[in-house]
Amino acid sequence: MKTGNSYDMRVEPQEVDFTLRCKTAAMCNNILNIAGTDAQRNGFGVDTLMRNNCSWVLSRFAVEFDSLPMQFTTFSIRTWVNYDGRLLSTRNFELTDAEGNVFGRSVSQWAMINFETRRPTDLNELAECYTSILSDEEPPCERPRKLFPIEPSQTMEHRIVYSDIDFNRHVNTLRYIDMMTDMLPIEFFAHPRPIRLDFHFVKEARYGQSLVVGMALQENGALFEIKSDDGAAVCRASFQWR
Amino acid sequence: MKTGNSYDMRVEPQEVDFTLRCKTAAMCNNILNIAGTDAQRNGFGVDTLMRNNCSWVLSRFAVEFDSLPMQFTTFSIRTWVNYDGRLLSTRNFELTDAEGNVFGRSVSQWAMINFETRRPTDLNELAECYTSILSDEEPPCERPRKLFPIEPSQTMEHRIVYSDIDFNRHVNTLRYIDMMTDMLPIEFFAHPRPIRLDFHFVKEARYGQSLVVGMALQENGALFEIKSDDGAAVCRASFQWR
Numbered sequence: 066m067k068t069g070n071s072y073d074m075r076v077e078p079q080e081v082d083f084t085l086r087c088k089t090a091a092m093c094n095n096i097l098n099i100a101g102t103d104a105q106r107n108g109f110g111v112d113t114l115m116r117n118n119c120s121w122v123l124s125r126f127a128v129e130f131d132s133l134p135m136q137f138t139t140f141s142i143r144t145w146v147n148y149d150g151r152l153l154s155t156r157n158f159e160l161t162d163a164e165g166n167v168f169g170r171s172v173s174q175w176a177m178i179n180f181e182t183r184r185p186t187d188l189n190e191l192a193e194c195y196t197s198i199l200s201d202e203e204p205p206c207e208r209p210r211k212l213f214p215i216e217p218s219q220t221m222e223h224r225i226v227y228s229d230i231d232f233n234r235h236v237n238t239l240r241y242i243d244m245m246t247d248m249l250p251i252e253f254f255a256h257p258r259p260i261r262l263d264f265h266f267v268k269e270a271r272y273g274q275s276l277v278v279g280m281a282l283q284e285n286g287a288l289f290e291i292k293s294d295d296g297a298a299v300c301r302a303s304f305q306w307r
Numbered sequence: 308m309k310t311g312n313s314y315d316m317r318v319e320p321q322e323v324d325f326t327l328r329c330k331t332a333a334m335c336n337n338i339l340n341i342a343g344t345d346a347q348r349n350g351f352g353v354d355t356l357m358r359n360n361c362s363w364v365l366s367r368f369a370v371e372f373d374s375l376p377m378q379f380t381t382f383s384i385r386t387w388v389n390y391d392g393r394l395l396s397t398r399n400f401e402l403t404d405a406e407g408n409v410f411g412r413s414v415s416q417w418a419m420i421n422f423e424t425r426r427p428t429d430l431n432e433l434a435e436c437y438t439s440i441l442s443d444e445e446p447p448c449e450r451p452r453k454l455f456p457i458e459p460s461q462t463m464e465h466r467i468v469y470s471d472i473d474f475n476r477h478v479n480t481l482r483y484i485d486m487m488t489d490m491l492p493i494e495f496f497a498h499p500r501p502i503r504l505d506f507h508f509v510k511e512a513r514y515g516q517s518l519v520v521g522m523a524l525q526e527n528g529a530l531f532e533i534k535s536d537d538g539a540a541v542c543r544a545s546f547q548w549r
Contacts, residue, residue, distance in 0.1 A: 078343050078353055079336070082469070083476045090470060094321070101320050111320055112379055136474065137354055226489035227324070227496065228332060232378065234325045247468035251514060254469065272493060 068200040069145025069157075070106065072099050076138050082254055087133045089260070090242040096128065096158050096171050097238060099142045103156075108194035111232075117190075118180045123238055124153065125174040125209035126264040130160075132168050133257060139163050145200040152176060152185045154195075157204045170205035183269075212265045212301040215288045217279025221248055224275045235269040236276075241300050245289045248280045249304075259307040270299045310442040311387025311399075312348065314341050323378045324496055331502070332484040335370055338400050338413050339480060341384045345398075350436035353474075359432075360422045365480055366395065367416040367451035368506040372402075374410050375499060381405050387442040394418060394427045396437075399446045412447035425511075454507040454543035457530045459521025463490055466517045477511040478518075483542050487531045490522045491546075501549040512541045 080091035104110045104121065114120050134140050140162050149155040153174050160169030176185040188195060223244055231237040241264070270276060274293050281288045286305040293299050322333035346352040346363065356362050376382055383403050391397040395416050402411030418427040430437060465486055473479045483506070512518060516535050523530045528547040535541050 077340065078474060079340060079479070079481070081474050083472065083474060085474055088470070098319065098321060226485075227491070227493055228330070228485035228489050230325065232320060232323050232325060232327055237321070239321070243468075243470035247470050249469070251469055 066202065067143065068202045069143055069198075070103055071141050071143040072102065073139065073141050076134050076136050076140070078136055081136045084255060084257070085136045086257065087135075088246075089130065089133065089262070090239055090246055092130065092133060092160075092169070093126075093128055093242055093262070094239045096142060096160075097123070097126075097173070099144055099158065100156050100173060100175075103144050107198050109191045114177065119177050119186055120180065120233055121154075121175050122178045122233070123173060123266055124176050125266070126171070126238075127173075127206065127209040127262065128169065128171040129206050129259070129261045130169045131259045134162060134168070140168070145202055146198055147202075147204065148199045149174065151187050151189055154188055155204065155208070157202070159205045167205075172204045172206060172208050174209060206261075209265065210263045210303065212263060212288075212303055214298065215279060215281045215290045215301070217281050217290065219248060219280045219282070221278045222275060223278060225270060225272055227272070230272050233269075235271055236299075238264075238266070241266075241291060241302075244276070244278045244291065245280070245287075245302055245304070248278060248289075249287065261303075261305045261307065263303045263305075265301045267298045267300060268293070308444065309385065310444045311385055311440075312345055313383050313385040314344065315381065315383050317381050318376050318378050320378055326497060326499070327378045328499065329375045329377075330488075331372065331375065331504070332481055332488055334372065334375060334402075334411070335368075335484055335504070336481045338370065338384060338402075339365070339368075339415070341386055341400065342398050342415060342417075345386050349440050351433045356419065361419050361428055362422065362475055363396075363417050364420045364475070365415060365508055366418050367508070368413070368480075369415075369448065369451040369504065370411065370413040371448050371501070371503045372411045373501045376404060376410070382410070387444050388437075388440055389444075389446065390441045391416065393429050393431055396430055397446065397450070399444070401447045409447075414446045414448060414450050416451060448503075451507065452505045452545065454505060454530075454545055456540065457521060457523045457532045457543070459523050459532065461490060461522045461524070463520045464517060465520060467512060467514055469514070472514050475511075477513055478541075480506075480508070483508075483533060483544075486518070486520045486533065487522070487529075487544055487546070490520060490531075491529065503545075503547045503549065505545045505547075507543045509540045509542060510535070
């Protein structure tokens with residue numbers, strides 16, 4: 066049985082690249098924004114959490130795109146939440162085109178962080194509004210994989226600026242995805258292939274810090290590791306073409 | 308009489324900064340996206356133009372914000388178009404909060420560019436769908452000002468990457484605004500004041516080029532000039548606090 070809620074979307078002109086297809090980063094951003102919208106609709110959005118000095122923080126994120134839709138194409142994103150223990154919330158997504166074909170799947174894992182302690186908080190504090198929407202429906206694809214340190218063949222420096230940071234004062238997920246896709250050869254985007262992306266957000270990066278984005282290009286994919294100026298890993302990712 | 312069309316909006320979490328107010332760049336982006344949405348609704352959007360190998364290109368843009376709304380606040384953007392000769396389309400915007408107070412005004416000037424010649428095309432080619440919506444209502448604020456070369460006191464280099472470019476293969480307007488706001492001292496955003504911004508887009512910048520963003524900070528504002536690696540001005544702007 067299909068569970069959760071479904072949201073109608075359209076690929077807007079500002080989301081496409083020169084092929085007129087939706088950018089990978091823009092589609093990931095749509096998925097993450099729907100997570101926020103659906104959480105708010107169910108009573109556990111950032112608006113509610115912030116009143117208790119908490120916020121959602123994305124820990125791991127996996128996305129599979131068979132293809133990406135063209136400008137002005139309509140599609141829908143369905144999302145549902147699984148029970149995954151008291152400290153991690155697993156939110157799933159299925160992307161379907163106007164003809165009813167599934168073209169994308171995603172599994173995201175979130176922690177509820179307390180602003181003062183910067184530590185994860187027990188999800189049971191969300192009480193009924195959270196537990197009442199939990200679904201038994203399985204994730205639509207493999208959960209986010211564990212990712213390890215890499216030996217980069219290319220690196221790029223990035224000083225964290227105002228436009229990189231979000232309401233939490235740390236770097237926006239979309240900007241990390243941009244930093245990674247910007248290191249790939251541009252030819253890659255001219256002939257897109259089915260792709261699986263895994264992200265592992267290790268540590269917050271903040272305004273004023275500098276980042277080093279490392280990439281190890283492989284035959285059928287690329288591995289990324291972003292480190293802050295103190296050498297600590299901030300974010301790791303794997304892009305795998307199929 | 309109020310003319311044009313009005314669009315209901317809401318400040319989304321991904322649009323706010325650490326003060327939980329909508330970012331200046333995000334609000335400018337909303338205004339420009341509404342320009343596209345309204346043009347499409349009236350039959351002269353980029354979808355129609357691209358069939359004739361043309362596209363809209365933003366030439367000049369002025370925005371005034373008395374204040375910027377907080378996260379989850381609803382507001383509306385009303386837009387109308389004036390006749391401004393055969394080569395420039397003037398599109399106006401008025402931003403109103405839920406209580407009916409106007410908090411923002413904008414005037415934008417657009418050219419219709421032919422992809423092959425890269426030259427402006429006669430707007431009369433849009434025929435009835437364009438002329439029928441032209442309004443006599445005056446712009447809500449001073450039109451975009453003429454901007455001149457500057458002597459920057461600070462500069463920042465920026466190599467143009469994949470995530471900077473749009474479907475036209477040139478740098479997205481939002482990214483120019485980001486590059487400029489990112490040079491301002493972060494304290495500026497902690498205590499926002501009423502602001503007027505003027506932008507003058509001189510020349511397209513393309514993937515692979517490098518840009519130098521120059522800023523001259525003044526007592527009550529800042530002047531910007533972005534140049535490409537050949538020394539040519541790409542974009543100029545003036546930010547004026549009130």
